[in-house]
Amino acid sequence: MRKGYICFAVIAVVLLLFYAMCTSVVYQWEMAVLMSFGKPLRFINKPGIYFKFPRPFHRMAKFDGRLIMLQPKAAEFLTADKKNLILESAICYKIADPVLFMKTVRDKKGLEVRITDLVSSHTGLLLGLRELSEIVNVDPGKVKLKSMNVELTRLMRRDVKGFGIEIKQVFIKRIMLPYENRLAVYGRMNAERERIAKKYLAEGEEKALVIRAEADRASRIIIAKAKSRAAVIKGQADAKAMKIYGKTYRKNLEFYRYLRALEAYENMFNQDSVIILDDKSPILKTLFSGKHK
Amino acid sequence: MDKFTAELNLTPFKALLKASFIAIAVDIFLIALKYSLAGITGSTMLLADALHSGGDLGISLTVLVSILVKYLFANNEKARQAEGVVALLVSFLLLLSSFWLFSDVLGNEPAGFVLSSDLSLVIAFLGISLALGVILVICRFKRRVGEKYHSIAFIAEGMHSHSDFFTSFGVWCTLLLGYFGVHIERITTLVVAVAVFCIGGRLLYEALRFFDLDYTTIVRGNSLIPDVIRFFKKNNSMMIKILLFPEGLILKHKGLVVFLNICLVAGLYVGTGFYQVLPCQTGVEMLFGKVMEMNPPGLHFHAPKPFGNVILVDTGAANRVENGFRTDWDYKDEEPEAYLWEFTHTQGRYPKVPDEAIAITGDENLIDGNFLCYYSIRDPVQYVLNTKNAHEILRSLFCYEVHATLGHYELDRLLTSDREKVQAELCRKMVKAVEKLPIGVEIVKVYMQEVHPPIEVVPQYRAVASTREKKNEIIHKASAYFNDLLPRSRGKAQALLLEADIYTAEKNHAAQGRAKSFLLKQRHFLPYKAVHQARMWWETVQEAMENKPIYILPGDAERRIYLTGNKQEEEKE
Numbered sequence: 001m002r003k004g005y006i007c008f009a010v011i012a013v014v015l016l017l018f019y020a021m022c023t024s025v026v027y028q029w030e031m032a033v034l035m036s037f038g039k040p041l042r043f044i045n046k047p048g049i050y051f052k053f054p055r056p057f058h059r060m061a062k063f064d065g066r067l068i069m070l071q072p073k074a075a076e077f078l079t080a081d082k083k084n085l086i087l088e089s090a091i092c093y094k095i096a097d098p099v100l101f102m103k104t105v106r107d108k109k110g111l112e113v114r115i116t117d118l119v120s121s122h123t124g125l126l127l128g129l130r131e132l133s134e135i136v137n138v139d140p141g142k143v144k145l146k147s148m149n150v151e152l153t154r155l156m157r158r159d160v161k162g163f164g165i166e167i168k169q170v171f172i173k174r175i176m177l178p179y180e181n182r183l184a185v186y187g188r189m190n191a192e193r194e195r196i197a198k199k200y201l202a203e204g205e206e207k208a209l210v211i212r213a214e215a216d217r218a219s220r221i222i223i224a225k226a227k228s229r230a231a232v233i234k235g236q237a238d239a240k241a242m243k244i245y246g247k248t249y250r251k252n253l254e255f256y257r258y259l260r261a262l263e264a265y266e267n268m269f270n271q272d273s274v275i276i277l278d279d280k281s282p283i284l285k286t287l288f289s290g291k292h293k
Numbered sequence: 294m295d296k297f298t299a300e301l302n303l304t305p306f307k308a309l310l311k312a313s314f315i316a317i318a319v320d321i322f323l324i325a326l327k328y329s330l331a332g333i334t335g336s337t338m339l340l341a342d343a344l345h346s347g348g349d350l351g352i353s354l355t356v357l358v359s360i361l362v363k364y365l366f367a368n369n370e371k372a373r374q375a376e377g378v379v380a381l382l383v384s385f386l387l388l389l390s391s392f393w394l395f396s397d398v399l400g401n402e403p404a405g406f407v408l409s410s411d412l413s414l415v416i417a418f419l420g421i422s423l424a425l426g427v428i429l430v431i432c433r434f435k436r437r438v439g440e441k442y443h444s445i446a447f448i449a450e451g452m453h454s455h456s457d458f459f460t461s462f463g464v465w466c467t468l469l470l471g472y473f474g475v476h477i478e479r480i481t482t483l484v485v486a487v488a489v490f491c492i493g494g495r496l497l498y499e500a501l502r503f504f505d506l507d508y509t510t511i512v513r514g515n516s517l518i519p520d521v522i523r524f525f526k527k528n529n530s531m532m533i534k535i536l537l538f539p540e541g542l543i544l545k546h547k548g549l550v551v552f553l554n555i556c557l558v559a560g561l562y563v564g565t566g567f568y569q570v571l572p573c574q575t576g577v578e579m580l581f582g583k584v585m586e587m588n589p590p591g592l593h594f595h596a597p598k599p600f601g602n603v604i605l606v607d608t609g610a611a612n613r614v615e616n617g618f619r620t621d622w623d624y625k626d627e628e629p630e631a632y633l634w635e636f637t638h639t640q641g642r643y644p645k646v647p648d649e650a651i652a653i654t655g656d657e658n659l660i661d662g663n664f665l666c667y668y669s670i671r672d673p674v675q676y677v678l679n680t681k682n683a684h685e686i687l688r689s690l691f692c693y694e695v696h697a698t699l700g701h702y703e704l705d706r707l708l709t710s711d712r713e714k715v716q717a718e719l720c721r722k723m724v725k726a727v728e729k730l731p732i733g734v735e736i737v738k739v740y741m742q743e744v745h746p747p748i749e750v751v752p753q754y755r756a757v758a759s760t761r762e763k764k765n766e767i768i769h770k771a772s773a774y775f776n777d778l779l780p781r782s783r784g785k786a787q788a789l790l791l792e793a794d795i796y797t798a799e800k801n802h803a804a805q806g807r808a809k810s811f812l813l814k815q816r817h818f819l820p821y822k823a824v825h826q827a828r829m830w831w832e833t834v835q836e837a838m839e840n841k842p843i844y845i846l847p848g849d850a851e852r853r854i855y856l857t858g859n860k861q862e863e864e865k866e
Contacts, residue, residue, distance in 0.1 A: 005548075005551060008555075016469065019599070025581050025582045025599070026582050027579070027582035027583075028579070028582055028583050028584050028678050029677070029678045029679070029681075030582070047579075047581065047582040047583035047584075048581050048582060048583060049581040049582070064681060066678065066679055066680050066681045067679055067680050067681070067686060067730065067731075067732060068681060068682075069682070069685050069686045069689050071689060074648075088648075090689040090690075090692075090693065092686060092689075092730070132657070135653075135700065136653045136654065136655055136657060136700035136701065137655050137700070137701055138655035138656055138701060138702070138703050139655075139701070140701040143697075143700060143701050145697050145700065146697070168729075168730065169729070169730070171690075171693045172693065173689050173692050173693045173696070174648065174649065174652075174692055174693070174696050175652070175653055175696055175700065176648070176651065176652075176653070177653065177659070182651075182659065183749075185657070185658065185659050186659070186747060186749040186750050188658075189658055189659070189704075189746065189747075189750045189753070190750050190753045193750065193753035193754060193756065193757050194753065194756075196757050196760075197753075197756055197757045197760035198760075200757070200760045200761050200763070200764040201760055201763060201764060201767075203764055204763065204764030204765070204766070204767035204768055205767060207767070207768045207771065208767045208768055208770065208771030209771070210771075211768070211771035211772055211774070211775050212771050212774050212775070214775065215771075215774055215775035215778045215779060216778070218778075218779055218782070219778045219779055219781070219782030220782070222779075222782045222783055222785075222786045223782055223785055223786050223789070225786065226785070226786030226787070226789040226790055227789055229789075229790055229793065230789045230790055230792060230793035230796075231793075232793075233790070233793035233794065233796070233797055234793050234796045234797065234800075236797065237793075237796055237797035237798075237799075237800040237801060238800060240797075240800070240801055240804070241800045241801065241803070241804035242804075244804040244805060244808045245804055245807070245808065247808070248807075248808035248811055248812060249811065251812070251815065252811075252815040252818070252819070255811075255814070255815045255818050255819075256811065258826065258829075259811070259814070259829075262829055262830070262833040265833050265834070265837050266833055266836060266837055268837070269837045269838070269841065271840075271841075273841050274841065274842050274843075274844065275838055275841055275842070275843045275844070276843075276844040276845075276846060277843060277844070277845045277846070278845075278846060278847075279845055279846065279847050283834065284845065
């Protein structure tokens with residue numbers, strides 16, 4: 001019984017060790033290359049469990065065959081019209097041929113450095129042929145960003161042919177202005193806002209002036225009209241009075257003249273008047289002589 | 294081994310004492326080894342194993358004390374009790390540590406159980422292998438010494454050391470399984486904790502019994518096992534049965550216990566194949582790296598690791614990709630009262646990512662925007678097989694589409710009227726872009742969360758809004774002037790007309806009055822013309838000259854008189 005257990009334990013351990021050292025599971029998203037001291041023996045692109053000799057003799061190099069998004073750091077470029085732009089690109093790729101991949105770029109890090117170099121050079125080249133207005137424009141028909149991405153993808157595909165990878169897509173992920181230019185744009189935007197603000201104020205003033213003038217006009221016209229009517233009314237009144245006077249005074253013109261003269265005397269002197277008389281004045285003569293005339 | 298026993302062939306007491314010290318030294322070594330392994334790897338399981346060895350040390354100490362008491366102070370009543378006190382203390386320590394282990398195992402934090410790196414796994418594996426060897430040797434040594442000097446205490450201790458061997462072996466197996474990605478550390482730790490609890494309970498029980506019966510089974514020269522069995526028969530207490538269950542039974546049915554242990558380990562291993570799929574998930578099951586089936590929510594079984602594995606994909610939940618900001622789901626601080634444009638950059642649970650947020654518009658202005666794209670996983674298999682990080686791919690794509698789309702709109706229209714249009718266009722573009730990539734996701738909806746001018750120009754934008762108000766203010770003031778002036782003018786006009794009316798009336802009445810008076814006067818004037826002429830003339834002259842200063846000057850006087858107001862100044866030439 002005891003021996004049975006020992007046998008069982010030994011077999012279990014041996015099996016476990018065998019499984020750990022002599023098999024390798026390749027997942028469905030992986031590709032593997034069975035290598036013997038650095039020499040590729042077999043390329044595996046189907047999932048399953050594979051047998052191999054233990055570590056120093058055989059090695060199973062596995063490669064992830066899933067899509068990878070590589071995002072190199074942004075870089076500054078010049079457009080055809082000498083404007084600086086910061087572009088950040090993204091490359092969507094996957095490993096297609098592990099053997100070739102190992103031969104040319106060795107590993108993922110080596111690949112990334114090369115892709116970064118290539119994409120930077122191509123981006124600069126393509127942007128140098130285009131003006132800023134072809135990158136951003138209010139008219140969608142003039143924007144050539146998409147064709148630039150297509151061109152970039154084509155160039156990249158051409159250049160990575162020997163790397164054993166498949167490029168799905170390359171695109172300019174992000175477009176930005178350098179810091180100094182950004183500040184300048186902010187300045188312009190501020191000035192534009194100021195222009196609009198000034199315009200608003202001036203428009204307000206314009207309307208206000210018109211309204212005030214209209215008020216003045218309306219007011220003065222009303223008063224002028226009233227004055228003219230008042231003048232007419234007063235004139236009519238005067239005319240009527242004249243008519244009455246005329247009719248009346250015509251009856252005894254001499255008496256009217258006399259009365260009017262007396263009235264004028266009465267009104268000519270007031271409280272402050274000083275009367276200076278010649279000693280030969282008829283008034284004095286009459287007064288002193290007692291004779292009238 | 295024979296070398297040891299040959300040296301101990303002096304007196305039984307000296308030999309037993311020496312053996313006891315050796316046992317204690319080995320126990321201390323084991324504790325130190327396991328404890329340092331636990332420290333290096335940070336594994337709670339190894340710490341539990343170290344505590345188990347601590348229990349062994351406690352028992353060894355009790356045995357040492359019992360030997361001392363038996364041979365040196367056989368007649369001293371008080372000295373005998375020292376044995377019980379030591380056992381009691383050690384038992385308390387063990388029980389406490391076992392409770393601590395239970396709470397750790399049953400707690401929610403699994404970090405202490407799964408070893409983080411391969412290196413620590415290897416170190417732990419080697420360390421435990423060494424410990425296993427040492428335990429085996431010391432086990433045999435104890436039993437041999439016990440048999441040689443007929444010390445049942447030593448035989449019992451040797452047997453007990455077997456349990457230490459089993460726990461360490463369990464830990465060893467767990468580490469081995471861990472290498473293959475099967476993690477039963479938590480269960481092993483629980484088992485070890487139960488073992489520590491049992492030793493503690495056992496010691497406590499023995500100590501209590503010692504004080505009651507004044508003698509312990511450990512020290513008594515009789516056989517331990519019959520004593521235990523006798524005790525079972527005597528006491529039917531359930532607690533005691535549980536405490537003493539393992540040892541008696543293990544010794545009785547050794548083969549069965551080993552078989553059951555193997556079954557238990559195998560059962561636990563197979564049990565790791567069960568997994569749960571939540572309502573929002575789909576389980577993609579794989580065997581030897583190949584996708585076998587997709588499982589809906591519920592309990593399922595897959596071939597345990599390392600043969601099979603399962604990937605749980607969140608298919609039900611709408612995932613989101615953010616552009617220009619990130620959401621801090623665990624944000625705990627106080628949120629601002631309202632997310633003003635400034636605050637979206639500095640405070641709250643939505644930190645900005647300025648590189649993504651700021652874009653160039655079609656009219657070469659800059660805009661700051663937060664965008665959101667919801668997607669769901671349409672095909673879990675494609676999703677698993679074709680992307681490592683679909684989220685990152687979508688984020689880059691979304692960033693591209695946002696910047697490209699904003700690049701042909703005017704800033705002012707983006708801020709106001711074209712938002713809906715941009716949203717729809719972005720959604721269309723994203724759907725199209727994602728269709729081209731075989732990543733098994735579909736775009737649900739794209740939202741333009743918020744757009745505003747860059748924070749540097751926000752004050753000016755607000756100033757424009759204020760100016761618009763100012764404009765209205767000016768216009769309203771002018772209208773107020775208008776409304777004030779016109780009624781006044783109308784009143785004034787009315788007043789002028791009324792005045793004219795008054796004038797008419799006055800003139801009319803005056804004329805009529807004067808005419809009437811003239812007519813009346815002239816009727817009486819004519820008959821007495823001379824009288825009235827003289828009278829009226831004088832009356833008038835008198836009236837006119839009354840109360841006025843009168844200067845009378847000679848007719849030939851060559852003088853000029855200057856009159857200036859009241860003051861008179863005469864000047865002679």
